[in-house]
Amino acid sequence: MRLDPNYTESNIFAELAASAERQYGAERAEALRGNLQHLARMMALVGERQLELDADAPDTSGIPERSEP
Amino acid sequence: MSHPTMLTASETVRLVHGGEVSVTGVVRSLLDRCQAHDGAIQAWATLDAEGALAAAAELDRLRANGARLPLHGVAVAVKDIIDVAGLPTIAGFAPFRERIARRDAAIVSALRAAGAVILGKAHTTQFAAGDPAPTRNPWNLERSPAGSSAGSAAAVAARMTPLALGTQTAGSVLRPAAFCGVLGYKPAYGWFDVDGVLPLCWSLDHIGLYTRAVEDMALAYGTLGGSTPPVTLPSGDVSATRFILLPEFLEMSDSEVAEHVAGVADRLREAGATVVERRLPEPFDHVFAVHQLIFAAESAAVHGANLSRYREHYGPRLRDALDAGTLLPASYVLHARRHRRRIARLMDGFLSETDALILPTVSTEACDLSETGDRRFQTLATLLGLPAISLPTGLSRNGLPLATQLIGPREGGMRLLDVARRVVDVVGQIGSPDLGD
Numbered sequence A: 001m002r003l004d005p006n007y008t009e010s011n012i013f014a015e016l017a018a019s020a021e022r023q024y025g026a027e028r029a030e031a032l033r034g035n036l037q038h039l040a041r042m043m044a045l046v047g048e049r050q051l052e053l054d055a056d057a058p059d060t061s062g063i064p065e066r067s068e069p
Numbered sequence B: 001m002s003h004p005t006m007l008t009a010s011e012t013v014r015l016v017h018g019g020e021v022s023v024t025g026v027v028r029s030l031l032d033r034c035q036a037h038d039g040a041i042q043a044w045a046t047l048d049a050e051g052a053l054a055a056a057a058e059l060d061r062l063r064a065n066g067a068r069l070p071l072h073g074v075a076v077a078v079k080d081i082i083d084v085a086g087l088p089t090i091a092g093f094a095p096f097r098e099r100i101a102r103r104d105a106a107i108v109s110a111l112r113a114a115g116a117v118i119l120g121k122a123h124t125t126q127f128a129a130g131d132p133a134p135t136r137n138p139w140n141l142e143r144s145p146a147g148s149s150a151g152s153a154a155a156v157a158a159r160m161t162p163l164a165l166g167t168q169t170a171g172s173v174l175r176p177a178a179f180c181g182v183l184g185y186k187p188a189y190g191w192f193d194v195d196g197v198l199p200l201c202w203s204l205d206h207i208g209l210y211t212r213a214v215e216d217m218a219l220a221y222g223t224l225g226g227s228t229p230p231v232t233l234p235s236g237d238v239s240a241t242r243f244i245l246l247p248e249f250l251e252m253s254d255s256e257v258a259e260h261v262a263g264v265a266d267r268l269r270e271a272g273a274t275v276v277e278r279r280l281p282e283p284f285d286h287v288f289a290v291h292q293l294i295f296a297a298e299s300a301a302v303h304g305a306n307l308s309r310y311r312e313h314y315g316p317r318l319r320d321a322l323d324a325g326t327l328l329p330a331s332y333v334l335h336a337r338r339h340r341r342r343i344a345r346l347m348d349g350f351l352s353e354t355d356a357l358i359l360p361t362v363s364t365e366a367c368d369l370s371e372t373g374d375r376r377f378q379t380l381a382t383l384l385g386l387p388a389i390s391l392p393t394g395l396s397r398n399g400l401p402l403a404t405q406l407i408g409p410r411e412g413g414m415r416l417l418d419v420a421r422r423v424v425d426v427v428g429q430i431g432s433p434d435l436g437d
Helices: A009-024 A026-031 A033-047 B009-017 B023-041 B049-064 B106-113 B150-157 B174-180 B214-224 B247-251 B255-270 B284-313 B316-325 B330-351 B376-384 B413-427
Strands: B044-047 B075-079 B117-122 B163-168 B183-186 B206-211 B242-245 B274-277 B356-360 B388-395 B401-407
Touching: A009 A026, A009 A033, A009 B316, A026 A033, A033 B284, A033 B316, A033 B330, B009 B023, B009 B049, B009 B214, B023 B044, B023 B049, B023 B075, B023 B117, B023 B150, B044 B150, B049 B117, B075 B150, B106 B117, B106 B163, B106 B214, B117 B150, B150 B163, B150 B174, B150 B206, B174 B183, B174 B206, B174 B376, B174 B388, B174 B401, B183 B214, B183 B376, B206 B214, B214 B413, B242 B255, B247 B255, B247 B356, B255 B274, B255 B356, B255 B388, B255 B401, B255 B413, B284 B316, B284 B330, B284 B376, B330 B376, B356 B376, B376 B388, B376 B401, B388 B413, B401 B413
Parallel strands: B075 B117, B075 B163, B242 B274, B242 B356
Antiparallel strands: B044 B117, B163 B206, B183 B206, B183 B388, B356 B401, B388 B401
């Protein structure tokens, strides 16, 4: 799935729903609809904010590597 | 002298040290209270009367031989995802009913070394996730105690124990504290070794504490953190304290909650504190989204193999969340983790201008038993590993607890407790629920 600021919540949901159907079947995918909608909303919010190529590396603890000057 | 079930942890230690009560007498009284009320409240997954009385007898012997331990005779409820040697760690999961821990979790070892008595294991939502525990709220048995550390918070509220251990990966220490009307403290990430604690999300899991008094929180937090006893809070004046009130959280709350927390801020201002209103440097919906993606991905990874093996034993909410989380693309999870570091840096700068942030702990009063409540407001401190405390500062029109959350700078764990004490000095805190005795 594309990590793209222009990729909308509905784009993301469609891909997640298709992935769920492939993995779990149509009935289970339908049962997961609410969870997938929530994830799609969260993914769209995170994805719309791009970071520079050389900006922060992933963190594992919430502890910043350096302080704001 | 108060009945032993009325004693705080600090009072218990003082009386045990002074020889005015025996540890055995205190523990027997607490066990009697558990027996009287746990049929209704269901705080305990495993109550270890035999083990607790044996430990109490040994602590009385040590006291007679001159020992004075920092938590001498303080009873503790341990959330049932934390190992206690010889007891099962069930975690609300039927296949684990016979999963007997061979050794204590690191924090349980530290509690025992400090003179605490493990009363037993407190109910949790399954694997500290979203399916409600059997526990009921001591303030109203038809309301939720929240989750996931439901039994721990309820046991402290019902005066079955003065101290309990919980854990938080989203809002599982702070929210039960708010719903049950006790103090809940989630120290900074990494405060205590999580060895012997079942994980839910490695980078979000925190150990936390429940008490009924700020002094008790300082005693337990300081002792477990290695402070030399006696652990006491420094004296301080609220007029020298700076707070930032976060209006976006009031806007997202029920009106009664918003009015209550705004009123707390007003009373602090009237007492001379500096309280300014300022919004977070990052929109909260984005902060929450970052938390949710990391939570979904890590919990799916933690539980993948176990879910395959025991699928039918998983609660429906957790099973659905794990199935959905498994589908998350790695690029989004890593992008969320990059944002987490960026937001943490912004927040450290924001917090450098204040002693504590003020916000509601939860957006509502305790909800009904089908849910565990709104976890959004607790995720700010969880995601960023910041110390946060929930204070039981009022009652709703329905007679249910309302709570104020304080979040402090990363390195200021004891400092936040000092600020909490100043807040309680000004606005007060509620007492215990009436259980009809």
